[in-house]
Amino acid sequence: MNVILHIHDQSLPPIKSSGGSNRLVDWLAIEQAKQGHKVYTMSPTGFNTKYYQHITLSLPCTLDELLALIPSDVEYIEHHGGIDGSVIAGVLARYPGSIQVCHAGKHEGKNNVFISKCHAKIQGGDVIAYNGVPVDDYIFREDKDNYLLFLAKVKRSKKGVDTAIKVAKKVNIPLIVAGGRRFANPETWFNWHPIIKPVGYINGADKFDLISKAKALLVPIRWEEPFGLTIVESMLSGTPVIAFNRGAMAELIIDGETGFLCDNENEMIEAIKKIDQISPKKCRDYAIKYFTSAQMCKRHLELLARAKECSW
Template sequence: MKIALIVNPLIPVPPEQYGGIERVVYVLIRELIKMGHNVTLYANPNSQPGCKLMGYRESENYGLKDFIKINRLTSSLLFKNFDVVHTFGRMSNIASLMPFKQPKIVSYQLPPTISQVKKAVNIAAKNSLYFTACSHFIAGQISHIGKVTTIYNSVDMADYQFNAEVDADAPLVFLGRIQQEKGTAIAIEIALKTNKKLIIAGNIPAEQIHQQYFNEQVRPFIDQNQIKYIGPVNNSQKNELLGKACAMLMPVTWDEPFGIVMAEALACGTPVIGFNRGAVPEVVTNGSTGFVCSNINEMIEVVNNISTLSRSKCRQVAEEKFSSAVMATQYEQLYYRVSSS
């Protein structure tokens, strides 16, 4: 098949550090090429996706000029004989394609704007527009409006080394952006109350609200002994960090759409302890690959039960549900279905 993939051009594909969607698209491209498909990526000009690249940019503050410029670019897809156009970026960037029968897939990695979904469904040619969601939690917000398929995000299992055993004093890990809704301060509280070491990895967003959160609720507890902060990590550092952890904490205080870092942890054999928010209970099987908790007290209690979980089971579930090969096969099946409808 001839497939066009589109992502917003803010971060190259693959990303060097942070960039969940860009990493998902990169592994998807690799798998689709292995399957023999012809893939073209529309993305940041500095991308190195391993397929044909059509680079484009947008302004820091996306506006009407960007909309017009990008739709001029994407409208040309009508004349390039693509079997399917699949965007992980703004749906508005393929607005010019909506009235035509060109098969289109829009993938949601974040909660959808329902008014935009309704508008797109209304103007799209019949049986030409389809949606995917990274979790049932997200799919449920679209299913009453359009055709949506849940396809979980994935990791390349070859990038993550399974570690069957960890040291008795192995630390807890928090891996993600340092901001309130990710629960960094909660992770610190859990480590202190369970007398566990905690390694915090991730970037601090530049916005003042996040800087203040770090300075007031995170930095005062960092002693680089029990509570360590190591900054952003690349893929190889992430693999080592997760593989040597007794568990990864996911104390999110918002409805996490998927949380690819959970799949990365499971691929290393590391169980996940998270709050029952968003897609967390879809990724983590309570009592098997981790624990899904309702509050901080529950999370503190289950930290002491980590040794009852099977690291082999964590890896097995990652391979069965969250591997790049599984994800790509599901997208391929969808491509064939929409291109023949």
């Protein structure tokens, strides 16, 4: 049995409005506990669960303040963000079996772990651990309803909701937009457009149901996205993904088998016409093989053991 501490600057377990990193840390901690390890989490807000014990951390903090909170039996530490570079450097020196998981950019200091090859390359690293999700949370359906899905933070222009709306209008297939509102796109405000259906922020059972019934998930990103949890969530649900070929998309999607990689709006339109060629079962099987919380847990344990032997 290993004793592992996860440190993050956001709520653990996640709250309803939490982003992807909170959920990933929670899934990882739960999986580690299920596999017989003792797990602690440390963050400014949170509480104990049946899988891990929570420790409240006030930020910013000094090295001495942080070290005083770490239980005496902790052997391995995963830093997920929020601690000052000089402070975390002291922690890594005290606990050789420690890694820094980079959910977005790059942490100061050593033992950085990136979430895709693309992410590592951009940040000048080479150690990766793909994200993974708990399989049993997702609903698998082979029969799909007649709608496309956009699921991302709508207000972020780099997510490309405007392109998704244009594409849906051109193919004349309903598009459900989940993830809030965007001032520049009136269709995301209220449910008035015959094709575009905004549903705001969704989570839990509502999200799982919506993903599982969609013909396809549209991901017209305008940036080098380092991973993309919704891509994995979609494939686990048997829903193919049509994405612009940027960031880690080519690492997550097998073009022509679990979805389509496109370079522009016209290619996305053509891909939608071919969506029935994609096998929902093949999407799910592929996601289970590479992107589950169990796979993520296995990789993190390997890297913790590696860090204890030699830092990078």
